[in-house]
Amino acid sequence: MRNRVGRGLVVLGAVLALLMAVPATTAAADTIHSGNRVCSMYVNSIGFGAYCSSGKYYIPGDGPPPQTWRQKLNGRPFIPCRDFEIPKGIHLPQAPEGKTWVLRITITDYNLNTYNGGAAAHLERAYIPVNEAERNQCPFPDYMEQFWWRFESNYPPPALQVKPTFTPRVNVPAFFSLTAESSMVLQNDPTKGELDSGFYDPTHNLTMRGMVVEMKVDPGDGTKPFTCLMGATPVDDADGYDETKDPFNQMSTCKHTYERSSANQPDGMYTVKLTITWEVSYWVGQQGGWEPIGKANVHAVQRLPVQEAQAIGG
Template structure:
């Protein structure tokens, strides 16, 4: 469906406003083991991420890696660490004199192993703490080697409307998101504690549904969606007229927006992100949860004219 001649990609990001939905409790996956790493992940309306404890990467050759006890060199192991509450998490007012933290604790670990041992796992808790309670989980520099984290936020949506920048009355208008605004891929890179080439942790956020309130008083409609192919980024076949397209995500405006504020309809979008993780060859992507982000589009609609105007 890709016509390379006379093609115009109409991205309306300049008139699209991103509005974070009301923060909701995080949807988190169970703790996973990825090689010698142990990771706890989260997803919410702002983004997604992972907090991990990790041993030194070991590829199975050369001398055995040092144990955690050897790496401590006589210093105490501090199994807990406090993080800021991830954006998008709603919590009540903390008690007077306290503030909320995300406390993650490495439990059931074995200091005489190079990766914490097979039973090591992470426990996470949202806790109100005062200074004395914060001091229970100090984070000396030497403990950095046992922890790593990554996180990513969703990109601002870039809405495409075809076949014209300004929809026409009684002519179908087709809605899609650009590929760059409908998927986020985040990989641990050299911070990963994998012990062979098939173990790694990668997280992916992908738009799976787009709900559109067209702003003209008609009912909202929902479009199952996904990342569009690179060679067909808007799902619109330029060789066919607007009445003979495959893309089902469309709306027909019955009157112009001339009577609306600023002569534009206010289009409301609800974008559903599904976040998944991958830990190695043959395991496939495993979903850990979904989150919604809302956005507003100001959209002019004109009386029917020749297509391409």
């Protein structure tokens, strides 16, 4: 299965500028157990990530059994909470005077006599304003580092492609797609040896994926926006454009026909507005498949010249 985006197509040279947008409500999956970690995940309009408790991975048979949390503490107190910076894409009101916002994650219902906190352990998150005294409620001494792990990934800048030409022609259908590199991202891909992602054995590995599943296009010529469904497809030429056929005989429906050139537009170009919908999913182990967490929209604009010439070439 592959993403519905083209390979080896010409990327438009005009700058694609990301716009500031109101972020989608943060969506978090239920707490999951992945190997020796307990993880909580998020997705918003900037990217996605995960916060996990516990320590390094352990492969059965590779040395002695892992230590319990109590053994790792070696008589030191267990501090179940930790403060992180607010993830990018989350907009909060002004914090009260003398306080700053933090993301406070707390491990609850844990069992110190287990190597991963126990089956009931889970993570709770809260955005809270704290002063110095309140921040000190969750100190983070060096020995607690072994109980925490995190990763995050931003969405790549969108790269719009137009077929069959670099510059669309009047009365000739223009087909829209995104490059493969700008429409899917994997975080902690076990096939690439990235095993520090909750890895416990070959059946426990947390992998997260962001994929563009929809793109809404406002062509900028006063006509109504149209929506293109995107995502996994078995089609080899995954942008849906068949190079062996002319523009008037294509299967793809992600297209628009401009009836006027852009000569009278500012700088001689139409302003194309894109709303790109990312869906973030996770996968644990070798079985089970992708489990969706949530969706978020990213907005962008593209300056697009449209020529009056009827020729299809070039």
